[in-house]
Amino acid sequence: MKFDPETNALIREGVESQINPFDLYALEEAVRVKERLQEQGDEATVVAMSMGPQQAEEALREAISLGADSAILLSDRAFRGSDTWATSYALARALLKLEPDIVFCGMQAIDGDTGQVGPGIAVHMDYAQATYVARIESLDKKKMVVRRLLENGYEICSVRLPAVLTVVKEINEPRTPSLRGKMNAKKAQIPVWTAEDIDAPEDKLGFQGSPTQVVKVFSPPHREGGEKWSGEPDELADKLVGLLKELEIV
């Protein structure tokens, strides 16, 4: 079993880096699946993978402290400027070298929050996929049955392995790092893979390989606080009902 955080970790102030919140659920689920398989006497390992600048190594160490057995960082100038197409392409190339049975991704990152990388990885790898997974109902060597969280309910879906899953927050409650995990994280060697290591042609990577292009970045219209009311509850409620009438809600 391998694990893959969707896109690179969120970078804060350009120095520290931490695991994207949704990816914590993906990591936790990967570790739980591994533990279940090990209890049954099967072999399983979890590999954490991220694409990003050198600082993303910190996030990968955090992943090891939370139960990943090892980690790989994709980092190369050639990856810079990747949109979701090129990001999912590079991650897929790297994952194909490892031939994982299941790739776990968070449902989206919190910087770009597109939710496009997980499904993109599956297509690039030609793996089956299930998005918005809220529970793994069952798992055997050939397939898994998952519960997907949709707008109007849950879909129960059987997916043949190997497969890519993107998971929602509801799936589990991530653990905190164990002492042993922290020690493992400290001494882990995290290999850095470049474009050459994943046999990827440069014209499909980074800015060059990205069909989309950001042309303008600006601040959203600023929202100002308006009137503030205080007083007796009854009066306030009357005023609010008046407001709701004015807004044509009632």
Added chain:
Amino acid sequence: MAIRVISDKCNGCGLCVKSCPVGAIEVTNKQAVIDLDLCNYCGSCVSACRFRAIVVDIEKQPIENLDQYKGVWVYGEHFKGNIAPVVLELVGIGRQLADDRNTELAVVVLGDGLDHAIEELSGYPVDKIYLYEAPELAQYDGERYSRVLADVIRELKPEIMLAGATTQGRSFMSQVAVRVYTGLTADCTGLAIGKDDGLLYQTRPAYGGNVMATILCPYTRPQMATVRHKVFPISPKRSNGAKPEVVRLNTKPQLFSSRSEILDFIESCEETVNITEADVIVSGGRGIQDPANFALLEELAKTLGGAVGASRAAVDAGWIPYCHQVGQTGKTVCPKLYIACGISGAVQHQAGMSSSETIIAINKDPDAPIFQIADFGIVADCLEIVPLITKKIRAMRGEI
């Protein structure tokens, strides 16, 4: 491809340093210096610079003749043949884009037994309905659907493809975009045709709504975007008696293989759950104090014909299921009215609701951050106020 600073134009003002989300720029000796190991070419600095001192050199070229791509397409998402409400919003904006490009607007629908969908769409100003009907497509399956739509796109070559940013639309379109090797912009809140270049300018929030980015897809087609629900108004109905041309596409069963299978669907038992579609949301946070008190919010929501939302604090405390959560790790909503009850309004919560048309906040703490974005702030205990409002409205309607 390179990003560089034109030293003659740079005066070291530092605006670019502030704009950089990854901290890749420093000012040394009154010159901006970009650390290429950190830079992710997002373009923030290029638009922040008032002196046009930062440029990104682009060496890309289209690999095929883009003029052969014509028409604006909307993906006709449906549930058991009932067209999803976001599709009618996309028809509205799609009509404008098609008129601006002087081209046709089509809705493409995949499924089985789609007569009702055709009928529903026929009342709207759509030029064509492309139908791809097969029993194997009765239910959405990402692998099968994306193989089919990618094939149709390669054959009929639309210029623009829009879909709702629903759970289906977001996963479906990203698979299609990868298959046809084109760009896809997620969760757009603004779409317009460039006057000079005719390109689709796609604007979307990023970094939890703290930044807006405008994105182009200059060298590949179609230009694809998913669009948030309730951002654009529902299209007006067609005023003349014309009907869209219905085009039945030839099916190719060899595309129908899939490695997944839907076994069951469990509809949500709670009717008030779909907060992304509600016009009014009554939302509760830590100030609700007890799970039982959510009943007060439910009653008000019901009275106003709305849905119940919640902050992360309330969900994490186990007071209400996750599907109600609004915010960065929950849902993004933009209702006509958002009533925040006992929610302090952390930035993560604001990221999910700050684009609501009107925000009313009720909170005991006069310094709660929610008041900084609320149009109407009520400093009071929501547990007292909420039931009073419900009662007064019901009395007004003669219900009690």
